[in-house]
Amino acid sequence: MALRKLVAGNWKMNGDRAALSELDSIDAAAEAHPGVDVAICPPFTLIVPATGRAPGLAIGAQDCHTAISGAHTGCISAEMLRDAGARYVIVGHSERRTDQHESDAEVRAKAEAAIAAGLVAILCVGETEAERDAGRALDVVRGQLQGSIPPAGTGETLVVAYEPVWAIGTGRTPSVADVAEMHAAIRATLGGLLDGEGAAVRILYGGSVKPSNAAELMAVPDVDGALVGGASLKAADFEPIIAAA
Ligand code: PEP
Numbered sequence: 001m002a003l004r005k006l007v008a009g010n011w012k013m014n015g016d017r018a019a020l021s022e023l024d025s026i027d028a029a030a031e032a033h034p035g036v037d038v039a040i041c042p043p044f045t046l047i048v049p050a051t052g053r054a055p056g057l058a059i060g061a062q063d064c065h066t067a068i069s070g071a072h073t074g075c076i077s078a079e080m081l082r083d084a085g086a087r088y089v090i091v092g093h094s095e096r097r098t099d100q101h102e103s104d105a106e107v108r109a110k111a112e113a114a115i116a117a118g119l120v121a122i123l124c125v126g127e128t129e130a131e132r133d134a135g136r137a138l139d140v141v142r143g144q145l146q147g148s149i150p151p152a153g154t155g156e157t158l159v160v161a162y163e164p165v166w167a168i169g170t171g172r173t174p175s176v177a178d179v180a181e182m183h184a185a186i187r188a189t190l191g192g193l194l195d196g197e198g199a200a201v202r203i204l205y206g207g208s209v210k211p212s213n214a215a216e217l218m219a220v221p222d223v224d225g226a227l228v229g230g231a232s233l234k235a236a237d238f239e240p241i242i243a244a245a
Pocket of ligand 1: 010208228
């Protein structure tokens with residue numbers, strides 16, 4: 001089953017209010033490609049102005065807390081994101097799994113909080129270079145899925161992003177055959193975890209997606225879009241990726 005493609009930009013800790021001007025062209029590109037869902041996940045500080053500036057774009061966040069509210073200084077809940085106008089939230093990005101030591105269980109709790117708040121959770125998984133070199137990539141990703149996929153996830157509320165850690169921000173990507181093998185394994189694992197809904201959950205590829213490789217990656221079976229870091233910061237780079245989807 002061909003699923004509607006999603007191209008989501010992750011601005012990470014980049015962008016100020018002046019950077020929001022990039023959204024004008026991205027919004028226009030999204031409008032020009034109505035068959036593709038387009039989202040931008042800026043830093044928390046830009047969510048409200050981004051929704052005001054680009055009403056046609058889906059705006060997302062890059063993290064949320066597991067709780068609705070409470071004594072968690074410096075944290076943001078999924079309800080707050082929803083209230084600010086966000087529609088998506090990335091959970092379990094490898095940079096947070098590394099820097100904030102997020103476990104699979106915590107990632108699952110965040111995804112559950114996001115879904116309960118009415119957001120779509122973009123849940124990231126992916127192996128390190130050492131794990132791939134050791135022939136463990138498939139097992140590692142299956143394990144991450146088993147530990148972090150919320151059992152109530154559906155095609156409407158959950159997206160999985162396969163992001164090999166060694167491909168993020170490096171300019172390197174897995175071979176098309178390796179992407180195909182991994183996405184097929186993720187699809188099969190989702191089928192086991194979510195029954196029929198597993199076929200409806202979109203699986204994005206992420207890691208050094210750029211205009212020159214987007215079409216090739218999007219054509220791989222079970223690649224239902226892309227999660228894009230560096231190339232989402234400039235509309236001139238992001239637009240061709242939307243077009244490729
Ligand atoms: C990311 O961090 O989600 C990502 C895919 O980054 P990049 O596209 O820059 O590799």
